[in-house]
Amino acid sequence: MRVIRQERLGGPEVLQLLEVPRPEPAPTEVLVRVTAAGVNPVDWKVRTAGGLLGPPPFSVGWDVAGVVEALGRGVTRFAPGDRVFGMPRFPREAAAYAEYVTSPSRQLARIPEGLSDVEAAALPLAGLTAWQALVETARVGPGTRVLVLGAAGGVGHLAVQVAKARGADVLGTARPEKHAFLASLGTDEAVDYTTGPLAGRVRDVDVVFDLVGPEAAEAALPTLHDDGVLVTAASGSGLGPLRDAAAGRVRVIGILVEPDRAGLESLAALVSDGRLRPHVAETFPLADAARAHERGETGRTQGKLVLTVG
Known part of the structure; x- marks a missing residue:
């Protein structure tokens, strides 16, 4: 072969x-x-x-x-x-x-x-990352306000759809030329990350899902209300500085995706229902x-x- x-x-x-x-x-x-x-x-x-x-x-x-x-x-x-x-x-x-x-x-x-x-x-990998981060870790549900950093990418575009399927209000960062794509996924608000800091433009978020990296994640911390949660795909040495920057005001959680039959079947159910593609x-x-x-x-x-x- x-x-x-x-x-x-x-x-x-x-x-x-x-x-x-x-x-x-x-x-x-x-x-x-x-x-x-x-x-x-x-x-x-x-x-x-x-x-x-x-x-x-x-x-x-x-x-x-x-x-x-x-x-x-x-x-x-x-x-x-x-x-x-x-x-x-x-x-x-x-x-x-x-x-x-x-x-x-x-x-x-x-x-x-x-x-x-x-x-x-x-x-599988992108969908399970989104599912395990948003559903199983952050417990996103109806009315949760979610900010996805890198929302047009491989994991991000699935994360938007998973969060919407759970009843969340979803904001996503992307370049302006990708905003129409985000709208087609159901994003409630597309945010241009190239025009300056998110702080002041985005507020009172319950969950930030970082798919970009530590610098972008740290810049997004002020968008979270107290006791909010930032879930990041960054791992290892990137987590310590993020937690230091959060200073206990919000939770910072690193995730590494795992093989998960139940998660795959949940994603398949969303596909069958027309809520994920x-x-x-x-x-x-x-x-x-x-x-x-x-x-x-x-x-x-x-x-x-x-x-x-x-």
């Missing part, structure tokens, strides 16, 4: 298309014939720095959609031919940039009717994974990038 693998750290040119043996599912795992694989910022961050995967060689990619090809011993949830999607093994290696992937069966869910495989591949900005063949990374690293993607396989 074909797989994208890298032998050293570096730029997108280190991603190589190789032929390797097809994996076999272990007990409680399924073998998935991959039809599409989502591309996320963590993919190129791992490509350049290794991160939790350590030194190369390794294969990047976690978002996967496809068809169950074979079952390992003990699997009862799926049958060959089922369409499935998920984010297996994160943050350990999943090697989703490939023609076949093995996954623990309970880290996958069925693709809902009406959602294409390409759209399904765009959903991933936006795919562009697709690339598997062999063009390096070009997809180059496109993503510009930081200007609206929605998600997806690799098509097969």
Whole structure:
């Protein structure tokens, strides 16, 4: 089978298309014939720095959609031919940039009717990040006032829809040329982050969801009322300074997304209800994974990038 693998750290040119043996599912795992694989910022961050995967060689990619090809011993949830999607093994290696992937069966869910495989591949990591941050961590519900930093991006555009589905009032930051896109997602107010500090323009927010970085998160702290919560995808050394800046007035919580079948099924239910739809900005063949990374690293993607396989 074909797989994208890298032998050293570096730029997108280190991603190589190789032929390797097809994996076999272990007990409680399924073998998935991959039809599409989502591309996320963590993919190129791992490509350049290794991160939790350590030194190369390794294969990047976690978002996967496809068809169950074979079952390992003990699997009862799926049958060959089922369409499935998920984010297996994160943050350990999943090697989703490939023609076949093995996954623990309970880290996958069925693709809902009406959602294409390409759209399904765009959903797991970004959608679960939004779900786990807003629903399970911040407890967003009817009347909650939510500010999403980076609302037009891969996680952000899904976070807007998840928050709206929960009954929240949603504000989102983006460049002016993306405001129409935010409006199409249901955003109540689009905020141009290029025209100066948010403080004074945005007030009395219950929840800030930061998808930009520590500097933007710190600038958004004054928008929160006392006892509000800032949930950030930043981790490690970025959390300490944020908590210092918050000075106990608001809570600062760092999140690292986890594989979650229940969360996937909740997202699938929102898709079936017409309240959630991933936006795919562009697709690339598997062999063009390096070009997809180059496109993503510009930081200007609206929605998600997806690799098509097969």
